[in-house]
Amino acid sequence: MKADRYLHPDRHLEQDMDSHPLQPGEEAFASEPQAADACDGSGPNPSMEVDVGNAMPPTQPAHMPVLHPQVQSVMPIDGTDGGQARSMLAEGLHFVGHAELRGPCSIAGTFEGNLTQAPGALVSVVVTETGRVKGDITAQKIAVMGRTDGILDSGPGEVSLHDTASVHGLVRYGRIQVNGADLNATLERVAPSVSAR
Amino acid sequence: MDVKTPQDTLTIDPIAMNVVNRVAAGSQLSGDLSFEGGLLVQGEIAGNIRVNGRLIVWTGGVVRGRIRVSGDTYLFGRLGAAGASAHDTSLECQGMAYVSKTGVATGTLMARRLQLYEGADLQGPFKTLKKGDNLPVLHDVLPDPP
Numbered sequence: 001m002k003a004d005r006y007l008h009p010d011r012h013l014e015q016d017m018d019s020h021p022l023q024p025g026e027e028a029f030a031s032e033p034q035a036a037d038a039c040d041g042s043g044p045n046p047s048m049e050v051d052v053g054n055a056m057p058p059t060q061p062a063h064m065p066v067l068h069p070q071v072q073s074v075m076p077i078d079g080t081d082g083g084q085a086r087s088m089l090a091e092g093l094h095f096v097g098h099a100e101l102r103g104p105c106s107i108a109g110t111f112e113g114n115l116t117q118a119p120g121a122l123v124s125v126v127v128t129e130t131g132r133v134k135g136d137i138t139a140q141k142i143a144v145m146g147r148t149d150g151i152l153d154s155g156p157g158e159v160s161l162h163d164t165a166s167v168h169g170l171v172r173y174g175r176i177q178v179n180g181a182d183l184n185a186t187l188e189r190v191a192p193s194v195s196a197r
Numbered sequence: 198m199d200v201k202t203p204q205d206t207l208t209i210d211p212i213a214m215n216v217v218n219r220v221a222a223g224s225q226l227s228g229d230l231s232f233e234g235g236l237l238v239q240g241e242i243a244g245n246i247r248v249n250g251r252l253i254v255w256t257g258g259v260v261r262g263r264i265r266v267s268g269d270t271y272l273f274g275r276l277g278a279a280g281a282s283a284h285d286t287s288l289e290c291q292g293m294a295y296v297s298k299t300g301v302a303t304g305t306l307m308a309r310r311l312q313l314y315e316g317a318d319l320q321g322p323f324k325t326l327k328k329g330d331n332l333p334v335l336h337d338v339l340p341d342p343p
Binding site for chain 1: 205206207208209210211271273283293295297298299310311312313314315316317318319320321322323324325
């Protein structure tokens, strides 16, 4: 529970002594969690609460969009979907070829080839934890929890890479969220035009 | 269309985080630099930089060059000069890299894990360092102390 690394402050003791009279037990503040408000204002900067933006919800395997009809209510269905049926590539299916999408799509199996949204359509693609995609994905909204290798192109749309994701290649995004994904990619921001905030 | 999540707030506590070094706003520092303990950058810092601790690049702060950070990195400002190529600046972070919505990274970012908040502007290549990956990518930054 205690943050042990703060308990050996040999290297910063002198500096701290200048500005902060040290109590005999430095652990008093050293053992406080990082978020302790008690220390606020005592550092060199007055306002240390930093608004960093929207975080991603943690991936919850229990609520993954895998093959259960009820996940439809859990999944963030894109407003652009227009109530269209969700296409699914089920776990265990290995598909080779290209697909053109007009509605939302979930990949839980293995997909080799390109996933493209039909001209004029705005679709969302979800690669679930079991999903593997080797090829390019072009969609307005891309969420990856599995593995992809290739170009993820959301244009000015959204890309979210969850903590279980493994993404290699190029990511083109308008808005992106990453939560600790295994990423080896070049990121390229596309100026938002269609989906301006 | 969007599933909104609550705004995240990071609390930066320099004492608990052992951030004992600071480059104040308006200050510029360049060269071969090595920091023992965390570093808060509100000004501009460039060169071969090693931070044995956490690196916090505050809003308005700029970091350029080859940077090695042994702890976490918090990016609220800029990594890499505006318009510079991704090869000019590279940051290797052995911990977690947090890029807030105000953060702009045009350099190469290597980190064990990445937390990127919505609105962050990440342009360059990004690479996650593997657990077993013991070869530091920026080995040549500064010679290790004997």
